[in-house]
Amino acid sequence: MKCEYCEIVEREGKAPILYIDEELVVAIKDKVMAPGQITIFPRKHYTILEMVPELLIAKCSVVANKVSMALFESLGCQGTNILISNGLASGQSVPHFGIEVIPRIEEDKVGLTWEGKQLNDDEFEMTMRALVEDVKKAQAEKAKKVEKETAADAAAANSESAVLGKDVKVVDDSSRKSGEGKASGEAVTKAKTKSQAVPPLVRNIRRIP
Numbered sequence: 709m710k711c712e713y714c715e716i717v718e719r720e721g722k723a724p725i726l727y728i729d730e731e732l733v734v735a736i737k738d739k740v741m742a743p744g745q746i747t748i749f750p751r752k753h754y755t756i757l758e759m760v761p762e763l764l765i766a767k768c769s770v771v772a773n774k775v776s777m778a779l780f781e782s783l784g785c786q787g788t789n790i791l792i793s794n795g796l797a798s799g800q801s802v803p804h805f806g807i808e809v810i811p812r813i814e815e816d817k818v819g820l821t822w823e824g825k826q827l828n829d830d831e832f833e834m835t836m837r838a839l840v841e842d843v844k845k846a847q848a849e850k851a852k853k854v855e856k857e858t859a860a861d862a863a864a865a866n867s868e869s870a871v872l873g874k875d876v877k878v879v880d881d882s883s884r885k886s887g888e889g890k891a892s893g894e895a896v897t898k899a900k901t902k903s904q905a906v907p908p909l910v911r912n913i914r915r916i917p
């Protein structure tokens with residue numbers, strides 16, 4: 709038995725397709741949380757978010773935003789929920805990644821609100837630790853990759869002394885402030901690589917005492 713979304717792609721399902729291209733589908737499912745709900749999903753079968761290529765996640769997100777704007781205009785809704793249920797435990801009912809855009813009006817009784825749970829110190833610490841470890845790992849991998857890619861550029865940067873001279877000076881000043889780096893093309897490249905490799909999320913996490 710095929711999955712519900714793959715059936716829609718092959719026009720075997722009941723859901724009308726609003727838009728389809730080589731990569732994604734926009735459809736109206738017959739079972740929804742609110743009338744006007746629209747589903748965006750990759751044309752190819754990916755079970756969960758992690759499996760979807762990043763560019764396709766980006767495209768699905770952009771389309772979800774456009775669908776949301778269209779719902780505001782056409783239905784006059786007062787809000788939308790953009791929902792991804794990722795994995796069985798989250799309530800994902802179709803084993804094919806998708807984004808639901810759900811139009812909302814006040815007091816519509818759609819069950820998507822919840823009472824906040826107050827975290828205790830241990831739970832807070834556990835969440836922070838898990839996140840920081842994960843982001844650090846991703847950051848190290850990314851830095852390694854960027855460094856490899858820029859190794860060839862570093863040699864080229866050194867040879868362009870006339871043009872790069874000014875740049876080296878500027879970057880060297882800022883490097884000295886942070887107590888690292890030296891005045892060379894390689895230092896410039898490394899400094900840039902380092903600042904690019906640390907995502908704002910990590911910098912913010914480090915600032916939290």
Ligand SMILES: [Zn+2]
Pocket residue numbers: 711712713714715752753754803804
């Ligand atoms: Zn599928």
